[in-house]
Every structure is written in structure tokens, then in C-alpha cells.
Amino acid sequence: MLPLIGILIVIAGFALRFNPLVVVAVAAIATGVAAGHATVDVISAFGKAFIDSRSVPVVWLALPVIGLLERTGLKERARTVIAGIRVATTGRLLLAYLALRQITASLGLTSLGGHPQMVRPLIAPMAEAAAETRWGELPDHTRNRVKANAAAVDNIGLFFGEDIFIAIGSILLIRGFLDQNGIHVEPTSLALWAVPTAICAFVIHGTRLLLLDRSLRAEIARGGAGSSLASVTQDDHTR
Amino acid sequence: MITLEFVNVLMGLMMAGIAIVNLRDRTYKKRYNNAAFWGLYAVTFLAGSYLPNVVNGLLVIAMVSIVAVGKLGAAPPEQATRAEREVSAARWGNRLFIPALTIPAVALLGTFTLKGFSVNGVPLVDPKQVTLISLGLATVAALIVGVIMLRPPPSAPMIEARRLMDAVSWAAVLPQMLAALGAMFALAGVGPIVAGILERWIPLDTTFAVVATYTIGMALFTSIMGNAFAAFPVMTAAIGLPLIVHRFGGNVVTMAAVGMLSGFCGTLVTPMAANFNIVPAALLELPDQNAVIKVQIPTALMLLAANTAIMYLFVFR
Structure with missing residues (x-):
């Protein structure tokens, strides 16, 4: 039971809003110590685990070029493009990206999306611009809601598209696990059984995206007075 | 090379x-x-x-x-x-x-x-x-x-x-730190301990109870570990294979594929899946670090219900 202390530390630390990086590091070391290993061995195992996971943050390599393009006006250009498309609303735009992300991920093209490469420089500014074209300058909390939705679409499209591709990590993991248990399955049949969930994901989240337009409109109508108040307090902060 | x-x-x-x-x-x-x-x-x-x-x-x-x-x-x-x-x-x-x-x-x-x-x-x-x-x-x-x-x-x-x-x-380093935590969990045998607790406390004598425990357990355990890949072997060894497949005669392919996707519903709701949830909030400069999770929760819950229904309807055919 003692090794579960790591889970407790994580839940308590996140709930109490301590810095997550610190919480997770403490939980990792506590888990090792609680499992009865010597401190030096725990630090070694922790160091090795961290070094072995160095490929996880590889997307950050896109930052120099993305930053350079932002400085040259990439976000502004993305806004202009969307503002020129009359039928584009935030919900419809994100629905189109959801479909694109699911379809490309299901073909194994998972690197066609991602938050640093696609969402920050392109999808989020486009989603904001679609709302601004209709309703003018957005109050801060509405703008943040649009951005959060742009990030969420990238995740949902990826998760419920990629499993239809036969050579993706999760399918390989399932096969590997079942092989160890003496059961052989075909990757194509596993991929086939990801299709019903993919359709459900598109219908459920797609519906929510179309409802998002209405909800944003209501929010802006309601917040007419409130938003100018918000911008006053915002100014106070910057001073 | x-x-x-x-x-x-x-x-x-x-x-x-x-x-x-x-x-x-x-x-x-x-x-x-x-x-x-x-x-x-x-x-x-x-x-x-x-x-x-x-x-x-x-x-x-x-x-x-x-x-x-x-x-x-x-x-x-x-x-x-x-x-x-x-x-x-x-x-x-x-x-x-x-x-x-x-x-x-x-x-x-x-x-x-x-x-x-x-x-x-x-x-x-x-x-x-x-x-x-x-x-x-x-x-x-x-x-x-x-x-x-x-x-x-x-x-x-x-x-x-x-x-x-x-x-x-610091959020840029969090996903890697969580991967290291996952490795430490594996070293300390956290997975089997959690599976043991689940098996002991939940009555698993109807097919629906077994299916729901497996799909919801996948989602819950994924949200604790931050990663469906870590949850899958544990939950499938504890419930999926012995109960759904061996005791009740379910189809192993449907069980495994939909089980993994149930885990992904858990990924959508947890700060532990930092690279999908916390990092984009930081990258988009959102004041609330859980803003992306909050958007995803309704979809995750409905999709988990859909997954449970899909598995219940088709796994025993």
C-alpha cells in the first residue's frame, strides 16, 4: 500500500494548487523511497527515467520558427484570412478542424496538428477572428474561452482519430500486451473497432461546437456592460 | 546513423x-x-x-x-x-x-x-x-x-x-516529469496495487457491472496516471481479460480497442496529462491552467458513456 503515497501527493498537491512540476517530482521520489529503495538508487532511477523521456518535449523545437513568424505577423495574417470568409464562425471553423484532425490522424498523419505548431499560431487566432468579425472586440473571458476550445479540439480530434490507424502507439501496445497473454489479434480489426467511438466523438463534440456559437453570442450580449468593466480592471493591473 | x-x-x-x-x-x-x-x-x-x-x-x-x-x-x-x-x-x-x-x-x-x-x-x-x-x-x-x-x-x-x-x-518540462513519475510508479508496482483494490471492492457478477467497471476504471486510472498506456495493461490484466473475455466470453478485440478509447476519455479530464491539457493552457496564455480541461469534461463524460454502451452492446456478440 505504501507506494500509493505518490498518488496521494499528486492529488493533494494539485488540489492545494502547489506548483505541479514540484508536486510531481516530490511524488516520484517519495514513491521510490516508499517502495523501500535506498535514496541514491531512487535519485538514479528518477534521473534515468527523466533522461529516457527526453523525446517527450520534442515539439518545442518548433518555437524558434513559430516565434519568428509571430513577430512577422503570422497571427494577424491568420485573422485576416478568416475575417474574409463570411460563413466562418468560431464553432464552424473548429468543427472543420475537428474533422480534418480526425481524418488525418486516422491516416497516421498525427504530426499535422499540435498545440505549438498549429493551435497557437493558426487555429486559435482564426477562431478568435471569426468571433470578432461578428461581435467586435471580445471581452477577456470570452477570448480565453475561444482559445481553450481551440486547444480542446486538437486533443479530441487526435485521440479519437489516431486509433483508426493500424501502426499507432496504442494499437501496438494493445497487440504487444495481448501477445504476452498468448492472444494474437490483427491490427486491422483493432482499428476497425475504433470507428464507432470516432463517430460518436465527432457527433458529440461537433454538436457542442455548433452550440458554442450560440453560447458565445449570448455571453457577449449579456456581458455588454460587464466587459467594459472588465477592461477597466484590466487596465488597473497593467498600471 | x-x-x-x-x-x-x-x-x-x-x-x-x-x-x-x-x-x-x-x-x-x-x-x-x-x-x-x-x-x-x-x-x-x-x-x-x-x-x-x-x-x-x-x-x-x-x-x-x-x-x-x-x-x-x-x-x-x-x-x-x-x-x-x-x-x-x-x-x-x-x-x-x-x-x-x-x-x-x-x-x-x-x-x-x-x-x-x-x-x-x-x-x-x-x-x-x-x-x-x-x-x-x-x-x-x-x-x-x-x-x-x-x-x-x-x-x-x-x-x-x-x-x-x-x-x-516550467509547464514545458511537466510532461517529461510525468513520464518519469510513471516510470517510478512502475518500479514501485503501483498499478497492481490499484487493480487489487478495485477487484476487492466492486461486485462484478453481471456483464454490465464488469463492462462499466472496466471502461470507467480505465478512465479513472488513466486520469490518475495521466496516460492510458499506463492504465491499459493493469486494468486489462485485472478485469478485461479474466472477466470480460474469459468468464463472460466477450470478444477480445472489441474489449481491448474500446477499453483503450475509454482511457482516452480519462486523458481529457486530468491535469496529469499535462502535454495535452496544462501545456496548451500555458502556451495560449490562459489565466486558468485548467481551462482546456473544463472545455473537455462534458465531451469526455458523454463519450465514456458512449464507449460503455458500445462495449456492452457488441463485446458479447
């Missing part, structure tokens, strides 16, 4: 550059903290493969201590004003998309073609890491295209990378 070490060196050089930009920014209050944090991170990339594990562990502990004790500084302001960017955007037009789209284009091209090349029988690129190495190459290619096209001052890419990296701040 190009191996993952190539990507590590690129990451190390970029992190070192970010540390140097921070150090040279005299107007920036927390410049020493940020420089030390990214500098230590650079060392783990450049020298991590050669240092003893215990030294690597101490480097990571030092990074975490900087965050815990000294705190990191917030993102520096943009170099170009909004008006300047508007002018530049009008000047370059849609050509601005070319370097941005170079990243996915080259990454895909590399993934498909690089496997085929070999020099004297040795593959040019480590076949197991083609995707990651292609992504690394793609970012370099995109930067070259961007620099040739836009002719910025030589320091601009690094200064801009630093602006974005300091906006994401």
Missing part, C-alpha cells in the same frame, strides 16, 4: 540559447533563475546520455528547486508592436504560412521516405525513431526557410523562442 541523440543535441542547443538570451536581458528581473533553469535543462539534453544517472537525478532536482524556491519569471513582452505586425502581415500576406506549413510537410515526407535510405548497409536514420527525427529535421528546415524568406536579425529566432518558452515556463 542519425539517432535520437540528434534531436537531443538540437533541444540542448535551443535550451542553452534560451538560457543565454535570459542571462543577457538586463531589464528582466528573474533572469538568473530562468537562465539557470533552462541552462540545467540544456545540460540534461547535451550531456545526459554520458552522465551517471545519479548526476542526472540531481540536475533535475536542482531544476525543481529553482521553481520551488526562486520561482521563474513571466513571459517578456513582444519585440514587435501590434501595428508593426499588422504592417508586416500585410506585406508578406499568405507567404507567411509557408514556413509554418513546412514543419508538417517535411515531418511527413521524412517519416515516409527516410526509412528507405541506407549507407553501406547501415540505415541513415534509426528506423525506430524516424517520426521524431523527421520532426526535428522539419523544424530545422522550417527555420531555414523562414530565415531565408524574412531575413530577420540573426538573434531574432532565439529571442522569439525564449519569449514563447518563458510563456510556457
Whole structure:
């Protein structure tokens, strides 16, 4: 039971809003110590685990070029493009990206999306611009809601598209696990059984995206007075 | 042969550059903290493969201590004003998309073609890491295209990378830290302990109870571990195979495929899946670090219900 202390530390630390990086590091070391290993061995195992996971943050390599393009006006250009498309609303735009992300991920093209490469420089500014074209300058909390939705679409499209591709990590993991248990399955049949969930994901989240337009409109109508108040307090902060 | 070490060196050089930009920014209050944090991170990339594990562990502990004790500084302001960017955007037009789209284009091209090349029988690129190495190459290619096209001052890419990296701040390291936590959980045998608790406390005598326990358990355990890949072997060994497949005669393919997707519903709702949930909130400069999770919760719950229904309806056919 003692090794579960790591889970407790994580839940308590996140709930109490301590810095997550610190919480997770403490939980990792506590888990090792609680499992009865010597401190030096725990630090070694922790160091090795961290070094072995160095490929996880590889997307950050896109930052120099993305930053350079932002400085040259990439976000502004993305806004202009969307503002020129009359039928584009935030919900419809994100629905189109959801479909694109699911379809490309299901073909194994998972690197066609991602938050640093696609969402920050392109999808989020486009989603904001679609709302601004209709309703003018957005109050801060509405703008943040649009951005959060742009990030969420990238995740949902990826998760419920990629499993239809036969050579993706999760399918390989399932096969590997079942092989160890003496059961052989075909990757194509596993991929086939990801299709019903993919359709459900598109219908459920797609519906929510179309409802998002209405909800944003209501929010802006309601917040007419409130938003100018918000911008006053915002100014106070910057001073 | 190009191996993952190539990507590590690129990451190390970029992190070192970010540390140097921070150090040279005299107007920036927390410049020493940020420089030390990214500098230590650079060392783990450049020298991590050669240092003893215990030294690597101490480097990571030092990074975490900087965050815990000294705190990191917030993102520096943009170099170009909004008006300047508007002018530049009008000047370059849609050509601005070319370097941005170079990243996915080259990454895909590399993934498909690089496997085929070999020099004297040795593959040019480590076949197991083609995707990651292609992504690394793609970012370099995109930067070259961007620099040739836009002719910025030589320091601009690094200064801009630093602006974005300091906006994401410590959250940039969180996914990797969570992967390390997962490895420590595995070392300490956390998975089997949790599965044991589930088995002991939940009555599993009807097919619906078994299916629902498996799908909801996958989602819950994934949200604790932050990763469906960690939850799948544990939950499937505890409930999926022995109960759904062996006792009630369910179809192993349906069980496994829909089970994994139930886990993904858990990924959508947990801060532990930092690279999908916390990092984008930081990257988009949202004040609420759980803003992305809050958007995803309704979809995750409805989809978990849909997965449970799909499995219940089809797994026993």
C-alpha cells in the first residue's frame, strides 16, 4: 500500500494548487523511497527515467520558427484570412478542424496538428477572428474561452482519430500486451473497432461546437456592460 | 546513423540559447533563475546520455528547486508592436504560412521516405525513431526557410523562442516529469496495487457491472496516471481479460480497442496529462491552467458513456 503515497501527493498537491512540476517530482521520489529503495538508487532511477523521456518535449523545437513568424505577423495574417470568409464562425471553423484532425490522424498523419505548431499560431487566432468579425472586440473571458476550445479540439480530434490507424502507439501496445497473454489479434480489426467511438466523438463534440456559437453570442450580449468593466480592471493591473 | 541523440543535441542547443538570451536581458528581473533553469535543462539534453544517472537525478532536482524556491519569471513582452505586425502581415500576406506549413510537410515526407535510405548497409536514420527525427529535421528546415524568406536579425529566432518558452515556463518540462513519475510508479508496482483494490471492492457478477467497471476504471486510472498506456495493461490484466473475455466470453478485440478509447476519455479530464491539457493552457496564455480541461469534461463524460454502451452492446456478440 505504501507506494500509493505518490498518488496521494499528486492529488493533494494539485488540489492545494502547489506548483505541479514540484508536486510531481516530490511524488516520484517519495514513491521510490516508499517502495523501500535506498535514496541514491531512487535519485538514479528518477534521473534515468527523466533522461529516457527526453523525446517527450520534442515539439518545442518548433518555437524558434513559430516565434519568428509571430513577430512577422503570422497571427494577424491568420485573422485576416478568416475575417474574409463570411460563413466562418468560431464553432464552424473548429468543427472543420475537428474533422480534418480526425481524418488525418486516422491516416497516421498525427504530426499535422499540435498545440505549438498549429493551435497557437493558426487555429486559435482564426477562431478568435471569426468571433470578432461578428461581435467586435471580445471581452477577456470570452477570448480565453475561444482559445481553450481551440486547444480542446486538437486533443479530441487526435485521440479519437489516431486509433483508426493500424501502426499507432496504442494499437501496438494493445497487440504487444495481448501477445504476452498468448492472444494474437490483427491490427486491422483493432482499428476497425475504433470507428464507432470516432463517430460518436465527432457527433458529440461537433454538436457542442455548433452550440458554442450560440453560447458565445449570448455571453457577449449579456456581458455588454460587464466587459467594459472588465477592461477597466484590466487596465488597473497593467498600471 | 542519425539517432535520437540528434534531436537531443538540437533541444540542448535551443535550451542553452534560451538560457543565454535570459542571462543577457538586463531589464528582466528573474533572469538568473530562468537562465539557470533552462541552462540545467540544456545540460540534461547535451550531456545526459554520458552522465551517471545519479548526476542526472540531481540536475533535475536542482531544476525543481529553482521553481520551488526562486520561482521563474513571466513571459517578456513582444519585440514587435501590434501595428508593426499588422504592417508586416500585410506585406508578406499568405507567404507567411509557408514556413509554418513546412514543419508538417517535411515531418511527413521524412517519416515516409527516410526509412528507405541506407549507407553501406547501415540505415541513415534509426528506423525506430524516424517520426521524431523527421520532426526535428522539419523544424530545422522550417527555420531555414523562414530565415531565408524574412531575413530577420540573426538573434531574432532565439529571442522569439525564449519569449514563447518563458510563456510556457516550467509547464514545458511537466510532461517529461510525468513520464518519469510513471516510470517510478512502475518500479514501485503501483498499478497492481490499484487493480487489487478495485477487484476487492466492486461486485462484478453481471456483464454490465464488469463492462462499466472496466471502461470507467480505465478512465479513472488513466486520469490518475495521466496516460492510458499506463492504465491499459493493469486494468486489462485485472478485469478485461479474466472477466470480460474469459468468464463472460466477450470478444477480445472489441474489449481491448474500446477499453483503450475509454482511457482516452480519462486523458481529457486530468491535469496529469499535462502535454495535452496544462501545456496548451500555458502556451495560449490562459489565466486558468485548467481551462482546456473544463472545455473537455462534458465531451469526455458523454463519450465514456458512449464507449460503455458500445462495449456492452457488441463485446458479447
